Amino acid sequence: MKRRNFIKAAGISGAGLSLLPVTHNLNASTFKKQEKPTPICVATWNFHEASKTAGELLYKGASALDAAEQGVRVEEANLKNTTVGNGGAPDKEGNVTLDACIMSPSGDCGSVVYLKEIEHPVSVARKVMEETPHVMLAGEGALQFAIQQGFKRKNLLTKESEENWKKWLEKKEYKPIINIENHDTIGMLCLDEKGDIAGACTTSGLAYKMNGRVGDSPIIGAGLYLDNEIGGAVATGMGEAIMKSVSSFLIVELMRQGKSPQEACEIAVQRIIKQNPNYKDFQAAFIALNKNGEIGSYCIHEGFSYAKYQDNKNTNNPSQSYL
Numbered sequence: 051m052k053r054r055n056f057i058k059a060a061g062i063s064g065a066g067l068s069l070l071p072v073t074h075n076l077n078a079s080t081f082k083k084q085e086k087p088t089p090i091c092v093a094t095w096n097f098h099e100a101s102k103t104a105g106e107l108l109y110k111g112a113s114a115l116d117a118a119e120q121g122v123r124v125e126e127a128n129l130k131n132t133t134v135g136n137g138g139a140p141d142k143e144g145n146v147t148l149d150a151c152i153m154s155p156s157g158d159c160g161s162v163v164y165l166k167e168i169e170h171p172v173s174v175a176r177k178v179m180e181e182t183p184h185v186m187l188a189g190e191g192a193l194q195f196a197i198q199q200g201f202k203r204k205n206l207l208t209k210e211s212e213e214n215w216k217k218w219l220e221k222k223e224y225k226p227i228i229n230i231e232n233h234d235t236i237g238m239l240c241l242d243e244k245g246d247i248a249g250a251c252t253t254s255g256l257a258y259k260m261n262g263r264v265g266d267s268p269i270i271g272a273g274l275y276l277d278n279e280i281g282g283a284v285a286t287g288m289g290e291a292i293m294k295s296v297s298s299f300l301i302v303e304l305m306r307q308g309k310s311p312q313e314a315c316e317i318a319v320q321r322i323i324k325q326n327p328n329y330k331d332f333q334a335a336f337i338a339l340n341k342n343g344e345i346g347s348y349c350i351h352e353g354f355s356y357a358k359y360q361d362n363k364n365t366n367n368p369s370q371s372y373l
Contacts, residue, residue, distance in 0.1 A: 105359025138254025265289020
């Protein structure tokens, strides 16, 4: 049934919608902001060089947005990281395709999906945010825009990634490998000296994925979401499960209602577990940071950790887990 016919048959109209009861105030918040915390950077997994880069920038007075972008760029350029940027594992056709998004304290955001031959998709995403009226660009359009903005094309398939892909082609078997960087990403949240929060998320996606597959990482509300009055959240793990529950948005809204970052992350994981009977077969993990500088993290399987830079100290922090 076409959408307009469904609406007509269901008796739903603009007038009808206005009669629906208002159950809550969408602008209401029970979150209590305290005095301004010191600058802080958190990032998924032990990406300590990324958190160090962002953290040092924050303590030099950089904005949260600049710090988040520059922090995740470290992993985009890291050839040893086969889940992000240059050197990322290709799809099953041998294409390295990248996804990324970025979000500013103002609530503006930019995203690119299925981007080829550009080493730093997060920076292209920022250009989308700042130089276009759009939020997301995809595929050839994203590549064309990146070139117009001065980004240089580059072969991102390294010899090592190509050899691993050819070995995988012998059997073409896919099985999620929990906590072994099979379908990982780097998500980062930064709180600067002004008390503003920004975030970024970037990945090469699921190793040997179907051509055209996009996960949660570039989706605002799934892989990344923030509200400068409340805080932010980032996700990592099986993107399909995270997208289904719009997990990062959920976490921020729970914090708005007064939940701590830890409580919000735990509820988000429980939501995924409830929706996915096969939850033991994959990892999903979250980090949340509120405007008071409080951090929460939670995951399905033990083994997830997050990097934190605060007070000029760079640490790796194990997450609590459901299993």
